[in-house]
Amino acid sequence: MKELIQKPLFLAVISGLLLACSWPTYGIPLLIFIAFIPLFLAEKKLRESNSKVKLKVVFYAYITFVIWNAITTWWLYYASGFGMFFAVLVNSFLMSILFLLYHIVAKRVSQKLSLLFFLCLWLSFEKFHLIWDFSWPWLNLGHVFGNFPEWIQWYEFTGVFGGSLWILVTNLFGFYVISNSFQLKFIELIKKLIPRMALLVSIPIVISMWMYETYEIKGKTKEVIVLQPNVDPYTEKYDTPNFAITKGLLQQANSLITSKTEYIIAPETVLAESVPFDRFYYSPSRYLMMNYLQIHPKAQLLWGIDTYNFILDKKDTSPSSNIYKDGVWVDFYNAALFINQQPDFQKYYKSKLVVGIENLPYKSILEPLLGNVMLNLGGTISTKTVQEERSVFIANDRTKVAPIICYESVYGEFVTGYVKKGAQFLAIITNDAWWNKTQGHKQHLTFATIRAIETRRDIARSANTGISAFINQKGDIVSKTKYGEKKALLGNVFLNSKITFYVLFGDYIAYTAILFLTFLSLYFLLKKRKPILY
Numbered sequence: 001m002k003e004l005i006q007k008p009l010f011l012a013v014i015s016g017l018l019l020a021c022s023w024p025t026y027g028i029p030l031l032i033f034i035a036f037i038p039l040f041l042a043e044k045k046l047r048e049s050n051s052k053v054k055l056k057v058v059f060y061a062y063i064t065f066v067i068w069n070a071i072t073t074w075w076l077y078y079a080s081g082f083g084m085f086f087a088v089l090v091n092s093f094l095m096s097i098l099f100l101l102y103h104i105v106a107k108r109v110s111q112k113l114s115l116l117f118f119l120c121l122w123l124s125f126e127k128f129h130l131i132w133d134f135s136w137p138w139l140n141l142g143h144v145f146g147n148f149p150e151w152i153q154w155y156e157f158t159g160v161f162g163g164s165l166w167i168l169v170t171n172l173f174g175f176y177v178i179s180n181s182f183q184l185k186f187i188e189l190i191k192k193l194i195p196r197m198a199l200l201v202s203i204p205i206v207i208s209m210w211m212y213e214t215y216e217i218k219g220k221t222k223e224v225i226v227l228q229p230n231v232d233p234y235t236e237k238y239d240t241p242n243f244a245i246t247k248g249l250l251q252q253a254n255s256l257i258t259s260k261t262e263y264i265i266a267p268e269t270v271l272a273e274s275v276p277f278d279r280f281y282y283s284p285s286r287y288l289m290m291n292y293l294q295i296h297p298k299a300q301l302l303w304g305i306d307t308y309n310f311i312l313d314k315k316d317t318s319p320s321s322n323i324y325k326d327g328v329w330v331d332f333y334n335a336a337l338f339i340n341q342q343p344d345f346q347k348y349y350k351s352k353l354v355v356g357i358e359n360l361p362y363k364s365i366l367e368p369l370l371g372n373v374m375l376n377l378g379g380t381i382s383t384k385t386v387q388e389e390r391s392v393f394i395a396n397d398r399t400k401v402a403p404i405i406c407y408e409s410v411y412g413e414f415v416t417g418y419v420k421k422g423a424q425f426l427a428i429i430t431n432d433a434w435w436n437k438t439q440g441h442k443q444h445l446t447f448a449t450i451r452a453i454e455t456r457r458d459i460a461r462s463a464n465t466g467i468s469a470f471i472n473q474k475g476d477i478v479s480k481t482k483y484g485e486k487k488a489l490l491g492n493v494f495l496n497s498k499i500t501f502y503v504l505f506g507d508y509i510a511y512t513a514i515l516f517l518t519f520l521s522l523y524f525l526l527k528k529r530k531p532i533l534y
Helices: 008-021 029-033 037-047 054-078 081-106 111-131 141-145 160-179 186-214 242-254 277-281 284-295 363-370 406-410 412-420 439-455 501-505 508-526
Strands: 221-228 261-265 300-311 322-325 328-339 346-349 400-405 425-430 459-463 469-471 477-480 487-494
Touching: 008 029, 008 037, 008 054, 029 141, 029 160, 029 186, 037 054, 037 081, 037 160, 054 081, 054 439, 081 111, 111 160, 111 508, 141 160, 141 439, 160 186, 160 508, 221 242, 221 469, 242 261, 242 284, 261 425, 261 459, 277 284, 277 300, 284 300, 284 328, 300 400, 300 425, 328 400, 400 406, 400 412, 406 412, 406 425, 406 439, 412 439, 412 501, 425 439, 439 459, 439 469, 439 477, 439 501, 459 487, 469 487, 477 487
Parallel strands: 221 261, 221 459, 261 300, 400 425, 425 459
Antiparallel strands: 221 487, 300 328, 322 328, 328 346, 459 469, 469 477
16 A cells, blocks of 8 residues: 555546545535645655656646546536537646646745745636636636535635635645655654644634624515526527517416515526517517516516627627628627616626637637637537626616626626625526536536625526525525426525625735736746755
8 A cells, every 4th residue: 555655646546536526516525625635745756756757747637637627527518528528628738737837846946935836826727717718717626615605704805715725725734744754654644734734624614603603694685586497408498489488487476476576587598589689679578578567566577588689880899799791790698687667678798608608719819710610519609799897787776686697606706896886686597407417507506605605695596497596695595496397486685785805805815826926937937946955
C-alpha cells in the first residue's frame, strides 16, 4: 500500500474521486477539503524527480479533472453527446493547464509563494469562467455546499468565492503540512494535521450555524403561484400553439388561486410558438390572459417566451443579430414577460446564454470563418440577443421582482445586478427537462439556494420540469415539486429591500486574487531562477 501511495497515477485518481464524491447532490462535501492534496503530492514527487516532467504533470492532472468533470456533469449527454464530451474534455484541459503553471512556478520559487500563486490562479480561473464566451462555471468550487445552506450563511458577505477560498486554503495548508512532515511517523503526522485541519473546516461552519439560527426573515409577504407544466421540450413544447399552452397554464393556476394571489409564474420559453412581440400583443393568448386578469385583478403573470424581431436597417443590428437574407436581419430572444392590467407588458431578454445552444462564442471572429452555424450542443440553434443591463419588473403596487432566466441563476455577481435595481424577491424561470431525470436539474436547484443567501432574497422558482420551489432568505427550500410531475405550488415570498455586503461589492475576492496574481506573475518573470532545496 505504501508503494501504491507513492505512485502519481494512483494519487491523481484519488483526487479525482474525492472531488467527484464531494459534489452535489449525492456527494459528501467534507471530502472537498482534502481532495486536492493527493494531486499536489503527485506533482511534488514528479518535480523532485529532476527530469523533464511537464507533460506528465499535465497528464496526471488531466486524469484527476476528467474524473471529476465526467462523474459530476455526464448528464449533459442527454442534451448532446458532443456537448458533454466537449465540456468535460475542454474544461479538464483548462484545469490541467493551471496545474502546469503551478508546476513551472514551483520549480522557481519557495513553496509558500508557489502555493499562494496557485490559490490566486485558481480563483482567477473561476472568475474567468464567469465572463468569457465559453463560460462554464458549474464546477466552481464554492458551489459544492449548495445542499448545505446552514454551512454558508456568510456567503452574504463573500459570495461563492468565499467558499472557493475556504476550500483552497484548507487543501493547500494540508498539503504544506504533509509535504514538510515526511520525517514524522504516520501517527505523529495525523496528530499534527487533523486538529489544524478540523479548525479550518469547523470555524466557518460554526459561525454560519450561528448566523443561520439568529437570522430573521425580513419583509412583507406576497402570495405567489409557480407553475410546472411538465411539457417535453423534445417532442411537445415547440409544437404546441401558445393559445393551448396559455389555456393549460391558467387552468393549473385556477386550482390554487385566491383573492390574495399577486404573481403567477410560469417557466422559461413556456410560450414557445415563437412569434414577434407585436404579433403576440394582438394574439389570442394575450387576450386570454387579459380576460383572466379581469377575473383576478390582483394577479400578474411572469412567463417565459420564445420570440424574435426582424431588422431592416443594418445600423440597428447588434453583434448577436442573425442574417436572415440580403438586407434583413433577425434578433432572437429568450425573454420574460410581465403582464398585468396595464396596456402594455414589460419584458426582459435573457443575458447569460448557454454556450453553443443560445450563442456562438466569439461570433464576430468565428462566424466569418464558420458561417451562421452553432455548436451542436442541443436545444435551439440560433444566436440569441441579450440586453446589457439587468432590469426588474415593477408590479401594480411598485414591488420589484427579478426575472432570472435559467442559466443566469449560476452567476452570483450577475444576479446582484437585479438586486441593485431594487428587486425585492427573485423569480427564476427555467427548463431543466433537457437532461432527463439525472443530477443535472438537482444541481441547478442548488445554485438557487446559494443566490438566496448571497442576496438575502426569497426565490420563487418555476421549472417546465425539474424542480419548482419556494426558497427563503436563508437558502432553505420551503416547498418543492418532484421531477416529471405536472403541478402548481402556492406559497408566500418575503420582500426584502436591504442590500448585503456581497451585493454591494460583488466578487471582490476574485478581483483581489487577480490583482495578486498579476503582481506575483511579474515578480516570477523578473526573478532569476534559483534552485529550491527541499
